[in-house]
Amino acid sequence: MLQSRGITDLLAAEKEAQAIIEDARKRKTKRLKEAQNEAKTEIEHFKGDRDQRYKGLEEQQLGNKTQMTEKSNEETQVKIVSLKDLYETTKDNLLERILELVCDVKPESHVNARLG
Amino acid sequence: MGLSENDVAKQIQQMISFIKQEAAEKVEEIEAKAEEEFNIEKSRLVSQQRIKIIEYYDKKEKQIELQRKIQHSNLANASRLAILKARDDYVQTLKDEARKQLTILTQDQSKYTTILANLIAQGLFLLMEKDVTIRCRRNDTNLVKQLIPDAMDRYKKELKQKDIKITIDEKNFLPDESAGGIELYAMGGKIKVSNTIEARLSMIFNQILPEIREKLFGVNQNRKYHD
Numbered sequence: 214m215l216q217s218r219g220i221t222d223l224l225a226a227e228k229e230a231q232a233i234i235e236d237a238r239k240r241k242t243k244r245l246k247e248a249q250n251e252a253k254t255e256i257e258h259f260k261g262d263r264d265q266r267y268k269g270l271e272e273q274q275l276g277n278k279t280q281m282t283e284k285s286n287e288e289t290q291v292k293i294v295s296l297k298d299l300y301e302t303t304k305d306n307l308l309e310r311i312l313e314l315v316c317d318v319k320p321e322s323h324v325n326a327r328l329g
Numbered sequence: 330m331g332l333s334e335n336d337v338a339k340q341i342q343q344m345i346s347f348i349k350q351e352a353a354e355k356v357e358e359i360e361a362k363a364e365e366e367f368n369i370e371k372s373r374l375v376s377q378q379r380i381k382i383i384e385y386y387d388k389k390e391k392q393i394e395l396q397r398k399i400q401h402s403n404l405a406n407a408s409r410l411a412i413l414k415a416r417d418d419y420v421q422t423l424k425d426e427a428r429k430q431l432t433i434l435t436q437d438q439s440k441y442t443t444i445l446a447n448l449i450a451q452g453l454f455l456l457m458e459k460d461v462t463i464r465c466r467r468n469d470t471n472l473v474k475q476l477i478p479d480a481m482d483r484y485k486k487e488l489k490q491k492d493i494k495i496t497i498d499e500k501n502f503l504p505d506e507s508a509g510g511i512e513l514y515a516m517g518g519k520i521k522v523s524n525t526i527e528a529r530l531s532m533i534f535n536q537i538l539p540e541i542r543e544k545l546f547g548v549n550q551n552r553k554y555h556d
Contacts, residue, residue: 219341226345230352237356241363248367252374259379263386274393278400285404293415296546300419303544304426311427312434314533315526318447322454322487
């Protein structure tokens with residue numbers, strides 16, 4: 214009688230032990246799944262940050278584009294306008310020279326010319 | 330038997346405690362392992378994805394940089410081209426202005442007469458032909474007629490007695506708007522010498538273009554050779 218009660222108790226204890234071990238194992242599996250989820254969340258957060266950073270740069274670049282184009286055009290215009298001044302100051306001299314050269318006609322017979 | 334009831338009960342209790350303790354230890358072990366594996370797995374996943382994301386965005390950011398460089402280059406090019414075009418326009422303007430001034434100048438009879446006489450002589454020396462036709466502006470016909478005898482003398486003297494016949498083309502003339510000068514034809518129009526003021530202007534203008542460009546725009550800093 215005592216023996217059977219003792220054995221029952223032992224068996225019960227054994228069963229309980231198995232149960233809590235099993236439970237622990239289940240929790241372990243659950244924890245591993247959580248790893249996946251948490252990793253996913255963390256990564257998504259990281260991606261979001263990176264993406265924002267990228268978008269910031271992109272906008273900066275776009276905004277810059279119009280600015281740069283304007284600036285370049287302005288500078289080019291300035292240079293072109295200064296060309297005009299240069300032209301006006303030097304043209305008379307040049308025209309004189311050109312006209313001089315055109316009107317200075319030098320008729321010459323060929324070095325080796327021999328006829329008749 | 331050998332053991333009393335108490336002893337048995339005690340032993341059983343001991344065994345039960347033992348079982349419980351073992352179980353607890355096992356659970357602890359499992360929990361510790363779970364935590365460890367959790368951390369490893371999470372880190373692994375995060376690193377793995379992180380690397381991919383970093384690569385992806387680095388590439389995209391490089392694209393932006395590339396775009397920036399391309400744009401910068403395009404702007405510089407466009408600017409250079411615009412300036413070059415403006416310069417070329419001024420060179421052209423200069424030539425047009427020269428042409429205008431020449432047209433005015435050739436209205437000065439005394440100057441024009443000298444020039445025309447020389448042009449005719451020069452043309453004859455170039456052709457060295459027996460039978461020459463001269464084409465001029467309609468209004469210059471009389472002037473040319475007057476200058477032909479002298480030109481013929483000059484030619485004959487220079488080349489030591491050579492017969493030459495010069496005719497003026499009464500059917501075709503140089504356009505009235507042209508600046509003047511003459512065209513000479515020989516061999517029934519197969520040989521042509523274009524000694525018009527415009528032709529001279531073009532030739533001379535092209536020959537002194539380097540000088541013109543230097544005076545108009547300054548010395549070219551990028552030029553390496555000057556001979």
